[in-house]
Amino acid sequence: MISVTGKGWKLKLRKAGYLILINLFILALLFTLVEVLFRIFPIVKINWVEGNDQTGFTIPAYYTENLVYPEHPDHFFSYRSNNLGFREDKDTQIRKSDSVRIVVLGDSHTDGVCWNRESYPNRLEYYLNQASPNKTYEVINAGTGKYSPFQYLRAYQFRIKPLKPDIVIIGFYIGNDFFDMYRRDDRPSCSFNHKGEIVELPPQFYFYAQPGFNSSWRSKSFVYYLFFGSRFWKGISYKVTRAIIFYRNISSMGGASFSQVIHYFITLDRLAKIHRHATTQSLAQEAFFHYFPGKRDESFKLVEYVFRKFLAEQRQQPFRLIVVPIPTKIEIESQRLYDILSQVEKKRPDLCRKSFAAFDDSLYDDLISVLKKLKIEYIDLRPLLHEKARQQKLYYCTDFHLNPVANDLIGEKICHYLLNPKEKETMK
Numbered sequence: 001m002i003s004v005t006g007k008g009w010k011l012k013l014r015k016a017g018y019l020i021l022i023n024l025f026i027l028a029l030l031f032t033l034v035e036v037l038f039r040i041f042p043i044v045k046i047n048w049v050e051g052n053d054q055t056g057f058t059i060p061a062y063y064t065e066n067l068v069y070p071e072h073p074d075h076f077f078s079y080r081s082n083n084l085g086f087r088e089d090k091d092t093q094i095r096k097s098d099s100v101r102i103v104v105l106g107d108s109h110t111d112g113v114c115w116n117r118e119s120y121p122n123r124l125e126y127y128l129n130q131a132s133p134n135k136t137y138e139v140i141n142a143g144t145g146k147y148s149p150f151q152y153l154r155a156y157q158f159r160i161k162p163l164k165p166d167i168v169i170i171g172f173y174i175g176n177d178f179f180d181m182y183r184r185d186d187r188p189s190c191s192f193n194h195k196g197e198i199v200e201l202p203p204q205f206y207f208y209a210q211p212g213f214n215s216s217w218r219s220k221s222f223v224y225y226l227f228f229g230s231r232f233w234k235g236i237s238y239k240v241t242r243a244i245i246f247y248r249n250i251s252s253m254g255g256a257s258f259s260q261v262i263h264y265f266i267t268l269d270r271l272a273k274i275h276r277h278a279t280t281q282s283l284a285q286e287a288f289f290h291y292f293p294g295k296r297d298e299s300f301k302l303v304e305y306v307f308r309k310f311l312a313e314q315r316q317q318p319f320r321l322i323v324v325p326i327p328t329k330i331e332i333e334s335q336r337l338y339d340i341l342s343q344v345e346k347k348r349p350d351l352c353r354k355s356f357a358a359f360d361d362s363l364y365d366d367l368i369s370v371l372k373k374l375k376i377e378y379i380d381l382r383p384l385l386h387e388k389a390r391q392q393k394l395y396y397c398t399d400f401h402l403n404p405v406a407n408d409l410i411g412e413k414i415c416h417y418l419l420n421p422k423e424k425e426t427m428k
Contacts, residue, residue: 031223038222046225051208054158055151056187059085059111059144069113071396073404077115084159087141089116096164099136100128103160105152106171107180109326110143113401119143120171120402123411131419143171148180149306150190150200156313167320168310169414174364175328175400178299179285185245190302198305206241256292264291274343281400282328283344286359304370311374322377324414325367326402329395331360332385336393379417384409 038044051057063081083091104110104121112119125139142160144151152170160168183189184201186208193199205211209219218224227233267287271279289296307323314321330337334357341356364382371378385394385406394406402410 034226035221035223042222044222044226046220046222046229048209048214048219048225048229050211050213051186051203051205052211053202054188055144055147055154056203057144057146057208058155058159059087061085071398071403072114074115077113077118080116087111087116087119087143088122092140092163094162097136097138099138100167101163101165102137102139102167102169103142103156103163103165104139104169104171105147105155105160106143106326107147107173107177108143108145109173109402110141110171111145112141112143112407113396113399114404114407116141118404118407120407120410120414121169123408124414125411127412127415128418131415140165146187148183148187148189149177149303150181151187153306153309153313154188156310161313161317164317165319167322167418170310170321170323171326172323172367173326173328174331174360174367175282176280176285178296178303178363179288181299181302182288182295183245185241190305192298198302206237206244260291264288267291270347271344274347275340277399278330278337278340278344282330282356282360286356289359300366300370303367304374307370307374307376311376320377322379322414322417323367323371324379324381324410325364326410327364327382327385328360329400330356331364331382332389333393333395336397379414381410381413384413 049057049060059081061081061083063079063085065079066076067079068076080087080089082088086092102121102124104124110119110121116122119141121139121141121143125137128137128139140163142155144155147155149170149172156168180187181189182191184204186203186205188203189201190198191201213219228237264287268279268284271283271287275283289299310321330341334341344356361382364380368378368380388394388405388409392405394403394409395401396403
């Protein structure tokens with residue numbers, strides 16, 4: 001009886017093995033057929049975007065995307081880059097001409113949610129050349145969406161330095177640039193080691209393909225792209241990636257309790273449901289420092305480290321360094337956000353509606369203190385924007401980015417600062 005039963009199980013396993021092999025063969029045949037068909041009729045375009053080890057990611061050269069945007073005066077705009085991946089309509093030549101070359105670094109507020117010609121770096125170029133007919137100015141918009149202050153430094157070191165700029169302007173966004181110093185993802189970053197020393201860390205690629213991926217066989221496979229490059233897979237991958245990034249952030253928070261972490265993530269979820277863009281552009285950073293107050297001072301130390309590195313670069317290859325802290329919509333237009341901020345306070349009573357603008361203002365003031373300490377020039381945009389916000393909107397309601405009106409005001413303000421030497425005395 002035992003031997004017969006044993007033979008029966010072996011027979012069943014053998015049949016199951018044959019069935020699995022047959023199914024695998026059919027599946028391989030099907031994948032091969034699909035691959036051949038797509039190679040004959042390439043109706044799907046393979047488009048893997050590689051990251052890089054220097055800055056993590058950049059805007060691709062000659063990138064164009066037409067965006068429908070109801071709040072823009074034209075109701076749409078084209079997101080375009082030039083030969084070097086800068087937000088410029090004209091190509092940028094490596095070799096410098098006789099003009100004064102200015103490079104502006106920053107995140108999406110500098111990059112611009114607008115036509116290239118409407119961004120504040122391009123408006124700065126317009127106003128400078130209008131006001132100085134005997135001198136030519138070239139202003140390059142090197143802003144890149146999602147960049148952190150450490151990436152501004154890396155962008156200068158690996159992309160801007162060969163251009164030999166006369167002036168480097170950093171558009172430092174108050175709403176999330178401090179928080180971004182803690183991001184551990186496709187961007188290079190800096191952090192504290194166990195000795196309390198600041199160390200520079202390479203990017204860990206999640207959203208972008210690994211450098212060199214486009215030379216592998218997988219990058220040329222339609223079947224592989226249909227699975228791992230599809231919108232469905234990217235949706236799943238995004239959620240898993242976010243979980244991994246959150247876990248990495250938690251593990252780097254030394255001393256944070258489990259309760260703090262849970263409350264923080266619950267708060268983020270609730271804030272995002274109220275207004276996703278208000279959260280990403282300001283509230284997430286405030287919640288982060290609320291639940292992990294010790295990280296505020298640490299973030300300023302990391303930011304100071306970045307600026308000291310800029311000063312070291314300045315000594316090697318001289319340029320004038322100016323920082324332009326960009327205030328948040330909550331700082332400037334809080335009177336227009338009563339409904340959103342009231343909902344936030346209702347959902348999270350520990351986050352007081354009246355304190356949001358004051359919190360961002362305190363970050364602005366403390367950043368200026370760091371810049372004064374390092375003797376770095378800066379321009380405080382708040383008086384100008386507060387005054388103008390009484391008559392007109394300066395930020396989009398949907399995503400909280402600067403609108404064309406604000407970009408124009410900022411460009412004109414920086415122009416006035418550059419062309420009036422006395423301004424330097426009052427700004428420091």
